[in-house]
Amino acid sequence: MGFSRSRSPFHQRSLTVKRWSILSASVCLSLGVLGLSVFDAHAKPPVAQKKVEKAPVDPKAEAAFREQAKKLTSGTELDKVLALENTERGIKADAMPVVDNLTFLRRVYCDLVGRIPTNEEAVAFEADQSPAKRNEIIDRLIADERFVDRWTVFYADMFRLRAQADGGGAALAWVHQAIADGMPHDEMSRRLITTNGKAGAAPEVAFVLGDNADPMILAGVTSQVFMGVRISCAQCHDHPFDVWTQENFYGFAAYFGKTQRIENQFTRTIYAKENERSTVLWPPEGKAKPDERKPMKPSFPFDTVAANETPEYIARFNALRAKQKAEREALLAKAGEKGSDVDDLLADASENEQKAKGKKQDDAITKQAKQDAKDLNIKAGLYVTSEWRTQLAELVTSPRNRFFAKNLVNRVWADLVGRGIVDPIDDFSDNNPPSHPKTLDYIADEFVASGYDLRTLVRLIVSSQVYQRAHVYGLAEQDQQDLEKSFLATPMRRMLSETLYDSIITAGHLFDVKHSPGKNMKTTWKLSQMVKPGTGRPGLALTAMKFEQKMAMNGPEMDREEAAPGLDLEKGIEINFGKVLANAKKEESKVEVEEMRVMSKEEIEAERMRAQMQTQRRGVDYIDRYVKATFDDNPKFGSSLRMSSPAAPEHFLRVFGQTDREILGETRDHAPNMRQALMMLNGQLIHEASRVGEFEPMHAVLAEQKNLDGAIKLAYREILTREPTADEIREAKTIIAAQKDQFDGMADFRWILLNCNEFRFLP
Structure with missing residues (x-):
C-alpha cells in the first residue's frame, strides 16, 4: 500500500548532502538564539491595556445563534458555530482545506498518545476504506493506555x-x-x-x-x-x-x-x-x-x-449526574442485599456492559460506585x-462558575490547535477578551454537559475541521496570522519535548533492543577512584565514586563512544505509578522510583561499595585509576511520558521546553536554541535511533531483499510518515553511497531525516 501524505514545505527543497542538513539546522537554530525565530508567528509588541466593558449574555440571542449555526452544512457543530462567528466578525477569507489522511494520522497520534505512528499503523490506516476511519482512530487512541x-x-x-x-x-x-x-x-x-x-x-x-x-x-x-x-x-x-x-x-x-x-x-x-x-x-x-x-x-x-437560572447545559449536567448517582446507589444497594464484595459486583457490571456493547469499555458509573463504597467505610478513605x-472547591467547580469550564477548554484547545481562544491561556480578563466567545461558550457548555469528561472534550476538538486544517504558507506574515487567529488555518507547532523524545524512539525502534546480544561489544576506559594502599580498612579496594568515559576503541567507533556520556542527559528516572499508589494506600510517604537503565553487576557492586564507603571515609585517601570496561552497546529506551518530572535541567526534555513547574504561569518554550541543535546532532538518542539493527524491518530490506529503493521509502515512512519523491530517492542514494558499508550509509541518511524540521514539527 503506497503512502499519499503530502510533503511539508519544510521539505520543498530536497536534501542534498549531510553537510547541508547540519548547516541548515545550525542556521535555523541560531536565529532562535538571536530572537529571530522564523517559527515565532505570534510575537507582538506590548500594547497599552484598555478597559473593555463586559456585555451581558442574552440567553435567547445565544440560543438563536446556535440554531442558525446548525443550518450550516459543512463540518461538525463546533465548525458551524465557529464559521458563523467568523462571519459575524466580518472574516471573509476562505479556510484552509483539511489535511490528507496520513498527515491527520501523524498529527493525531502525536497529540493524543505522544508519538508518531509506526509504519505498520500507517499502512493499516491507509488500507482502511471506512469513511468514518478518522473518528474511529480517534476513539481508538483515546482508549489507548498512552x-x-x-x-x-x-x-x-x-x-x-x-x-x-x-x-x-x-x-x-x-x-x-x-x-x-x-x-x-x-x-x-x-x-x-x-x-x-x-x-x-x-x-x-x-x-x-x-x-x-x-x-x-x-x-x-x-x-x-x-x-x-x-x-x-x-x-x-x-x-x-x-x-x-x-x-x-x-x-x-x-x-x-x-x-x-x-x-x-x-x-x-x-x-x-x-x-x-x-x-x-x-x-x-x-x-x-x-x-x-x-x-x-x-x-x-x-x-x-x-441560582434562579438553569441554562440548558446545566440541566443536561444535572440530569447526567442524577442518572449516574441512581446507578451507583443501585449497585451499592445490591451489595447490601447480597452481602457481596463491591469489587465482585463491579466485575459483574463491567462484564455485562461489555457483552451489551460488544467491546471492552471503562465504566465510569462502576468506578464511581467503588469510590462511594470507600466513602462509606467499606474501605477507608485516604484523605480528609x-x-x-x-466550600471553595464547590464554588470553583460549580457548573455555574463559567470560568472553570472555559479555563480547561481553552487550555486543551490551545494544546491541540496551537493557539488559545483566550491568549495567553491563563489571562481571562475584560482587557483580554476571547477571540471567539461564542465558540468558547459552546465548547464549554458541551464539556459541562458531558460531566466534565476530558475524553469527550478532546474528541470534540480533534474531530472538527478546525483541528484537521492545513497550515498556510506563502502569505504575508500579517495575513498568515489573521488566518491562524481566526482558526481558518492551523499554526505551526513543534512537538512537545516528550512527544519528540518518544517519536525518536518509535522511529528508531528503541522501545526494545534491536541488535543481537553480543553483536556490539565495545571497550571503554573509565576513571574510577580507588582507595590508596595503606589507608582505610582492608577490603575497600575499588570504589566507583564517579564514572567518566575517557577512551574508546580505535577506528570509526571513537566518535560514537565519545557521545556516550550524553546518555545520562537523555535517559531518566521512571515512576512506577502502580507501585507509588500501592505505597500510598499503605500510607507510606516514601515515593519509590526505579531507574530506566538496567545496571550492570559491576555497577551494582560499585554502588554497594560506595554506600559502604560513606560510613568508613575517615582516614581514607583516594587515587584515580583507569579501569577497563566492556559492554554490549545495545540500549533500549523507555517512554518519557513515564519519567519522573520535571527532568534535570540538562536533560533532553528540559532542553526542548519542559519547564521546572516552579513559576506560576510559566509555559513551555518552543523557541529553537543551540543546545537543542547540539543534542539532535550529537546526542546518544539520535545516534542509536539512526543505527540499523538486525531486529528491525530495515535490516531485512537491505540485507535480504537488497532493495535500496524500498529501504529509502521505508525510512521516510517510519520517520516522516510519507512517501519520498523521485528526487528525494535519488539524493538519498547519493548520501548512502558515501559510506562503504550500506548500513552505515543508511544510518547517516536516517540521522538526516531525524534532524530535519519536518520531523520535529507537527504536519
Whole structure:
C-alpha cells in the first residue's frame, strides 16, 4: 500500500548532502538564539491595556445563534458555530482545506498518545476504506493506555506537579490513575483543592503542599490554574488594569487561611492540616494597628450564573449526574442485599456492559460506585478535607462558575490547535477578551454537559475541521496570522519535548533492543577512584565514586563512544505509578522510583561499595585509576511520558521546553536554541535511533531483499510518515553511497531525516 501524505514545505527543497542538513539546522537554530525565530508567528509588541466593558449574555440571542449555526452544512457543530462567528466578525477569507489522511494520522497520534505512528499503523490506516476511519482512530487512541500517559503530562504542567517535591511522585501517579479511571475534571480539581493529610499517603495534598500551604500563594495559584484568572496582582493593591480589588484577593485567600504545612521534626514527614484560627487578617499589614486586624471572612469574588437560572447545559449536567448517582446507589444497594464484595459486583457490571456493547469499555458509573463504597467505610478513605476549602472547591467547580469550564477548554484547545481562544491561556480578563466567545461558550457548555469528561472534550476538538486544517504558507506574515487567529488555518507547532523524545524512539525502534546480544561489544576506559594502599580498612579496594568515559576503541567507533556520556542527559528516572499508589494506600510517604537503565553487576557492586564507603571515609585517601570496561552497546529506551518530572535541567526534555513547574504561569518554550541543535546532532538518542539493527524491518530490506529503493521509502515512512519523491530517492542514494558499508550509509541518511524540521514539527 503506497503512502499519499503530502510533503511539508519544510521539505520543498530536497536534501542534498549531510553537510547541508547540519548547516541548515545550525542556521535555523541560531536565529532562535538571536530572537529571530522564523517559527515565532505570534510575537507582538506590548500594547497599552484598555478597559473593555463586559456585555451581558442574552440567553435567547445565544440560543438563536446556535440554531442558525446548525443550518450550516459543512463540518461538525463546533465548525458551524465557529464559521458563523467568523462571519459575524466580518472574516471573509476562505479556510484552509483539511489535511490528507496520513498527515491527520501523524498529527493525531502525536497529540493524543505522544508519538508518531509506526509504519505498520500507517499502512493499516491507509488500507482502511471506512469513511468514518478518522473518528474511529480517534476513539481508538483515546482508549489507548498512552492517552493516559500523554494527558498526565498535560495536567502535571497545569497543576505544576513536581515529582521531587513533597508527595509529588504520588500526586503524579494519582493524576495518572484518575485519568485512567475517567475521573471527571471537577472531581479531580475538588480533591486537589480540599485534601489534607500526609505527603505521599494522601497524593492529592501535593497541590497544597507544593506552595508550602501559603494562603496568599494558593489564592493566586487556584484562581489562575483552575479558572484562568490572574488576581495575584491584587495582593498588594487594587489591580491596575482589572476589576479585582485587594479586598477581593484577601477574601479569596481566606479560604486557605486555616491551612498549615507541618513537618514532623523526628520523621521529617510533611503534612497539611487545618488550624482553628485563620492567618489571613484584614486590613493588610501596615494599613491598620495590629490589634485592629481581624481574621478575614472567606468570599468568592467571581461572577456566577444566578441560582434562579438553569441554562440548558446545566440541566443536561444535572440530569447526567442524577442518572449516574441512581446507578451507583443501585449497585451499592445490591451489595447490601447480597452481602457481596463491591469489587465482585463491579466485575459483574463491567462484564455485562461489555457483552451489551460488544467491546471492552471503562465504566465510569462502576468506578464511581467503588469510590462511594470507600466513602462509606467499606474501605477507608485516604484523605480528609478542609471545611473552608471544601466550600471553595464547590464554588470553583460549580457548573455555574463559567470560568472553570472555559479555563480547561481553552487550555486543551490551545494544546491541540496551537493557539488559545483566550491568549495567553491563563489571562481571562475584560482587557483580554476571547477571540471567539461564542465558540468558547459552546465548547464549554458541551464539556459541562458531558460531566466534565476530558475524553469527550478532546474528541470534540480533534474531530472538527478546525483541528484537521492545513497550515498556510506563502502569505504575508500579517495575513498568515489573521488566518491562524481566526482558526481558518492551523499554526505551526513543534512537538512537545516528550512527544519528540518518544517519536525518536518509535522511529528508531528503541522501545526494545534491536541488535543481537553480543553483536556490539565495545571497550571503554573509565576513571574510577580507588582507595590508596595503606589507608582505610582492608577490603575497600575499588570504589566507583564517579564514572567518566575517557577512551574508546580505535577506528570509526571513537566518535560514537565519545557521545556516550550524553546518555545520562537523555535517559531518566521512571515512576512506577502502580507501585507509588500501592505505597500510598499503605500510607507510606516514601515515593519509590526505579531507574530506566538496567545496571550492570559491576555497577551494582560499585554502588554497594560506595554506600559502604560513606560510613568508613575517615582516614581514607583516594587515587584515580583507569579501569577497563566492556559492554554490549545495545540500549533500549523507555517512554518519557513515564519519567519522573520535571527532568534535570540538562536533560533532553528540559532542553526542548519542559519547564521546572516552579513559576506560576510559566509555559513551555518552543523557541529553537543551540543546545537543542547540539543534542539532535550529537546526542546518544539520535545516534542509536539512526543505527540499523538486525531486529528491525530495515535490516531485512537491505540485507535480504537488497532493495535500496524500498529501504529509502521505508525510512521516510517510519520517520516522516510519507512517501519520498523521485528526487528525494535519488539524493538519498547519493548520501548512502558515501559510506562503504550500506548500513552505515543508511544510518547517516536516517540521522538526516531525524534532524530535519519536518520531523520535529507537527504536519
